[in-house]
Amino acid sequence: QGLAPGSNWCACVCGNYPAMGCRCPHRCWCYDGIEDESDTEFIEFDPSEPETIFHRKSGEIAPRQKTCLKGVVLFGGQNTAWQLEKFGKEGGLSSGGPLAGTYTCGQQRATIKRDNSYQPQIAEVLASRLINSILPGRAAHVELVRPAWSKVRPKEEDGAWKDVYLASYHHLKFLDIMSEASAVKEAFGGNFNPVKYVTPMLRAGRILESNFPEGRGLCDMQSLQQALICDLLMANNDMHLGNMVLTASSGAEPEVQAFDFGAAFNMEDGLIDARNNNHRVAFMFNYRGAIKSEMVNQLANYPVCWTLENVAFWRQVAMLPDFPPDIWPRMFNELRIFFSDEVLVKFLQKRMKVGLLSLSRPGPMDKLLEILIQQFAVLMQQRLQNFRIDALEMLHQLS
DSSP: OOOOTTOEEEEETTSOOTTTOOOSSSOEEEEEOSSSGGGOEEEEEOTTOGGGTEEEETTEEEESOSTTOTTOEEEEOSSOEEEEEEEOOOSSSSOOOTTOEEEEETTEEEEEEOOSSHHHHHHHHHHHHHHHHHSTTSBOOEEEEEESOTTOOOTTSTTGGGGOEEEEEOOTTEEEEGGGSHHHHHHTTTOOOGGGOSBTTBOHHHHHHHHSGGGTTTOOHHHHHHHHHHHHHTTOOOOSGGGEEEEOOSSSSOEEEEOOOTTOOOOOSSSSOHHHHTTSOOTTOSBOOSOGGGOBOGGGGSOTTTTTTOHHHHHHHHTOOOOOTTHHHHHHHHHHHHSOHHHHHHHIIIIIOOOGGGSSOOOOHHHHHHHHHHHHHHHHHHHHHHHHHHHHHHHHHHO
């Protein structure tokens, strides 16, 4: 009695009423006030029955309540079932979606979230797959998942991408996020904030170089260089310390794994001539890319003696292998399970700047997508080949 329209509550047979919340395994009766009094219904909530766990709120799949779902499978991947550990997403500006949180599948933990657009989700998958195909383990593994509910929308429906989340696997030998390591926080006065280091007036590289000469006391230098090289190849400016993970290794220093590739494939569209530069890695530019909020090339915040003026850095670039020929169909076959051909075409046109001749006359989407996948593959192979050739020139200068 006296409930406001739109309010939600549950009452359990054990006596835990709304003010206390429900924290037991018993069946609960949930009052689901979706929009107004005429749209409410009483639902028998049972954590062991997935069909009673979810509902749609403002077009998004959400839990009817969050208090007794720990250990319940809320997401399913192609070969995985993810149990909730805790709700809530750390860091970033977006909430990560109503079901964002930390989940487990056997011994594997993952952060599962969804961005405010389908583009970062797709970019994460492509970047992770491509990086790990040439430098295994240097990028965090990710997979696309959907809520374990029968009313997930078919991929062809408008807005169906909102039912697709991304599971970012936690490294099994995880130590810390680099920016959160005690030595790093101490070096930066208690807290590292990448926003402070966006102009040449103040660069994080100076602090890193003075506190960690040649990377000592921070991480294994080779693995850090590989992570930065991969971010550059993927046109991902967002490679600051907060997007690097420290993992236990057999050596004296922890190794580095890159994660968070939502801003990858930030190709040119004006600031630098796209037609002449997207097939090259723009490592010399401090500001680049068509995504205006991600224009700062964070490579500039690492000591130049670790990167562009480092012989070992360029030797690793020169030794990069080719992308495997079968990587392209494998990646897009995976993506097509979750996203329509139209969504994937729009991604490739907006992010990769390919298929621009078809903007006004796209024609059949399935055929166009196959063409754009070929253009994407050629573009990335050109970037890799040109990067290796640039490395030979840089090594010549440094010799």
